[in-house]
Amino acid sequence: MRSQDLDSQEVVYELFSFIFWTLTAISFIKYVLIVLKADDNREGGTFALYSLLCRNAKVGLLPCDRNANQVMLFEDTATPPSKINSHSRARRAIEKHKFCHYLILFLALFGSCMTIGAAVLTPALSVLSASYGVQRSLSELSHLFTSSQHTRDSVSNALQKYVPVPAACVILIGLFVLQPCGTHKIGFMFAPIIAVWLLFIGAVGVYNIIFWDVEILYKISPLYLFKFMRNLDVSRWRLLGSAILCAAGSEAMFAGLGHFSKKSIKITFICLIYPLLVICYAGQAAFISKNLQTNNFNHLSQSVPSHSKHIFIVVSLLSSAVGSQATITACFSIINQCLALNCFPRVKVIHTSKTIHGQVYIPDVNWLLMIFSLAVTIGFRDMVKIGNATSLAIISGMLVTTSLMSLVIALYWEKNLLISACFLLCFGVIEVAYLSACMLQFHRGAWYLVVLLIVSMTVMLSWHYGTVKKYEFDLQNKVSTEWLIDVSPGLGISRVAGIGFIYTDIVTGIPAFFSHFITNLPAFHQVLIMVSFKSMPVPHVPESERYLIGRIGPRDYKIYRCIVRYGYCDNIRDTNDFEEKIIRAIGEFISIEHVTDIESMVSPDERMIIVGNSSDGNALVPLMNETSNQVSIMNEAQVSPIAMDDNDHTVLASSSKSCKKRKKVRFMLPPASSVPKMDESVKKELLELIDARESGSAYFLGQSHLVVRGGSNYLKIFLIMVFRFFERNGREPPVALKIPHAALVEVGMICSI
Template identity: 75%
Template sequence: MDPQMHPDAIFDEAKKKTWKQTILLCFQIVGVVYGQLSTTPLYVFGTIQSTAVSEEVVYELFSFIFWTLTIISLLKYAFIVLKADNDGEGGTFALYSLLCRHAKVGLLPCDRSTDEVMHCAERTSSNVKVVSRAQRAIENQKGCHYLLLFLALFGSCMTIGDAVLTPALSVLSASNGVQRSLSDMSHLFSSSEHSQELVSEALKRYVPVPCACVILVGLFMLQHYGTHRIGFMFAPIISVWLLFVGGVGVYNIFHWNKEIFYKISPVYMFKFVRDFNIKRWRLLGNIILCAAGSEAMFADLGHFSKKSIKITFICFIYPLLVLCYAGQVAYISKNLHVKDYNHLSESMPRHFKHVFILLSLFASAVGSQATITTSFSIINQCLALNCFPRVKVIHTSKKIYGQIYIPDVNWLLMILSLTVTVGFQDMVKIGNATGLAIISGMLVTTSLMSLIIALYWEKNLLVSACFLVGFGFFEATYLSASLLEFHKGAWYLVVLLVVIMTIMLSWHYGTMKKYEFDMQNKVSTEWLIDVCPNLGISRVPGIGFIYTDIVAGIPAFFSHFITNLPAFHQVLIFVSFKSLPVPCVPDSERYLIGRIGPKDYRIYRCIVRYGYYDHISDTDNFEEQIIRSIEEFISIEQNDIESMDSPHGRMIIVGNSLPADGNRDSESCIGPSSIINESQISPIDDSFEKASLPPPVKRKKVRFMLPANSPKMQASLKKELLELIDARESGSTYFLGQSHLMVRDGSSFLKRFLIMTYRLSEKNCREPPVALKIPHAALVEVGMVCTI
């Protein structure tokens, strides 16, 4: 951009660039976020028992479809829920995270000052909010905290269940279309009616399920390419699909029933409710499938932007879906005598049926993408709040933080989807389970969103109550219908819910107990200063790196170690990792360095901040970076007058300015970007476990040298730097803590079961990332038994 341009021209150019990016995102969104919602016409009417429908009932169901898309998808999600993002992330856990941050309802100890320190943020009086009576009531009730956690986990389980069921349902529905198309051509294989029936039966038995399984395997194998590439691959397919079914819908409206749009009147919904009948009421459990994928609009927010999601739905998805459903209902209302009239393929004009079959196969595969990416986002948020076992998270975009791929979860979803497809082989049963998952997740979002309106947006309680009652009543109606089909497939979702919920609850419970143990048993820095001399502790040559999640105080495992083996290294460095939601953290802002105890103790604290695309090379180089930063800290502290009054307890953000050859004049160091008292820092959560360090390569020696003649360097500074260099030359040792949970005798069965499940999950999940990068010869693991 030309710097000589007029400011208005620069603004216009930036605005044009923003709109280009938005349009590009809108194109990608069609194939990722709206794939499931776009393919719902394949199975909404297809999962309905054809014998239970009359012309009047068809009109009533169409009224429900229109107002469900309008009220839930358009009004609730596109206009209201999308505004409640958590730093660009969406989903039930994003809502729960907002409540934890702003209403103090989290079960893990949490202090916002930690995150503010890590982001170099400063508190101001304008950030302090007046606590409302409702907020105080919820904060003081421990039962509310457990209820909110349960709701968040329940909603997440429903999302994962949807990711298992929807691929099976959409692909199987398209495969059934292929089978029906081949059955129609059975006369080409045999002239006798009996032979045609045998061929049709064979096709029905051997075509849909194998075809669906092949498509499912192909879909899940594409996930590693990432949202960006998949979006470009899938967007044209869904766009063509929507334009095709929308165009066919317009044709059917004019050809079969031009007055179909009069049937969207709420009067037809009232007639349906007035003529209450259990058999008819069950149909609503299938109709809710028309809104399947609405939750993805919010849950996939981390992959895209609010503006692009809203524009795409309002201008493209919503009108074409309404036209498609209107055309299908227009056809059904005049063809109730036709076999399989409720399947979308039957409403296609004769010359376009083969085109429809081909498009439906591609679209059904793509349609499952929304639920898969949603499950990735939800599980990633669960990991951040210690509610899911550690799994590998791969960020597939340098620009958008939320675009991720989780290999372990991807293959697990594939296996479960194949199991559902092969096990049920019935669209109606899978549709019943999917409908229950969808409406349950929507009810959780409505409940949490009502609290967000009251506690986070600080709206009147009447507004929150109106949101809860209005949307909640509408969704509860569908829930009652879905529960009536519990014995016809919906039971599978409950089994899946119990298994996933047990894993999540046990992991959260075990992590919380470990965290509480670490917090209760950590010792103060004064203990290291006052007690250690009385223990007769020896200082051995070298550097000891102590990896810990605690950023204030001394971790329990280290005090346990030196109490039983009274010796530690000449230089000690307590290292903690903090993941930030940015691609890269500049070297000048990466390290937060402080001192523990008097200068003579040579004990330092280092907090390493990194983005999701930062990579630290081998262990030696990482050590070199930390030691350079400590050298810089020592030099800054020596020249800082304030350090005379506060010899320890300060954290300084330093810039990594040491040349590659290891030589540096201590007078050339960069001044601190920020100085923070350690008293401001409080314990942080398990997000340090996200440190992304690549495998160690061949070890190399790194030698640090001081300038031979430096008249400006003070003797104490030179002495400390020389000791640091000598310790590095003597070698390094790495300390990791391992807490083993044990249950006291006489504990309840529930506690024993949760801890047993936690220990089983811990053995089979990934190790903490930092543990994978440390040379085994230099690793010391300190085990402690945590009895609860």
């Protein structure tokens, strides 16, 4: 806030009362005591709340949620059936109206965009604020060594021009360069700094309370809240836009829950952060109330005793970077969740911890955040304007969390609707009041947040829209399994040695791109495996429940379907042994199929069996890794490009004629002593699977290119254009799947929407 806005002691006392009760009500009561209990298996943020709602009410609009009941025979272990009341009036009302589904998804995306905006603005604000403190201290030092007023003014102007912004930029670059180290290493480096900073500002707060105004502690009385409201006008109401910054880290604390344990966050906040922040704000309010005539009196550096200012300079510079860390890690967590639920373009995600799955680092996002933060710092060069935009981002994210949390209380916790309504009203009214105050500062920098919102929301909505349309096209153009079994023999199809992995988004039927491929090139592999990735609205899926295996057609065809279920924090695609895990899961399926109801395996519903990667060796025993040739099975004639007529849009996008050296796990049957009663038909099929594995593997990947039909509205055209841009420039699916290029066959199709 500006110095001229605080014109009396009473205004200072009233604002301090607002700060205390805001910190208590929002940060302490709402987030620490209530919202942190709504974690999704130790994951937080708006998308974690959204995933809870998707699992406990049918509100999912994401393409990965469809057709789940047809093939997914599993129970959600996170929510016992006894806890869900299917006859809940609130659940029935929300599930019935499609508008509610779109509104909840929009809230989740909007909250995610606010977290991204805070990750851009908070580092710029905190670092620039510390840099201005350095500039003021250097100006005071220059006054001690210069006697001429003209020289003092010249030095002050030079310091103000050349110190704050360049210093802030250097610190920002250093902060984002450190992000690849991971949360654990950064926390290990920064924890002592933040501890020293908190103790230091707490000590300064105690000093200011004792030296300037001991009675400031009595000003926390709610009476001052009513005094503020009684004399309310536009200029006084605008001051609340800055007061909300006291709770700036609350939303980031919840969104970054995956990086830390819930217990450690609660203990640290209750025992250290909360009391020290209250003391610090009380001390600063005591100083301001007695120094209204001082220039820049509302900056923390002005209230620091003169003999401690040099310590303050060093610690504030270091802590300014540390204070921004929470929002950056929260941004990584939110985008990782959006990626898994198909609401963000494909980017590389690096898991920086083997024990804490929520600790992730996203390089592309990290450098984009750095660029936007530098642009904000250089473009505005004003803490007040950046603070206004930050306040709007923080309060908007809080309001979204309050709205989704009220639904979680009613639908997931199964509490009375009155309790849910009380939560929404109590905290919603407070946050709406702060939101209105922040909107009064829209022309003073808050507009930049809207720019960030438009950019990030456009990216998320366009990617979600394009993903949904591609999925719907694949679903509408798939062919039945009977086509492959009954019609394909008439095409004269030949079987070649090896395993063919067909990656597809659909979980029933045969993907259209593969049917086009074998229609024009009548050959496929000795063993076919239809692989589908199924994103679940949970953080993690246990290894024992990850693979759903089924058989397509008769046993002699050796065509299998493998659905890989994963949570939004699982990292299954970037593992080098992913193919080996699928082979082992199919081996387990073959070994247990003969004792299971076979009719259910070949029914039209294509029901599946949950198969885990057991280590007891009942089906296939892996041998030591050895280097061998990984060959695309089809010969040169079979993988040559295909010329198509105008009626068939299939295009062979890429192929390979070369061999590639890579490490491959070999398999063998378990010893007869461990499995003495293995059926001969099972043994034969397992041996055929091993032989196909030894012959090599080929990978078929469909590439659907969206094309907008003539006469479509401009909004659809724009969304598809954005989607295609990020699809071309994002991370390629073969890279994300660790598919060797020597064995990759991409088949392109034109999708008209």
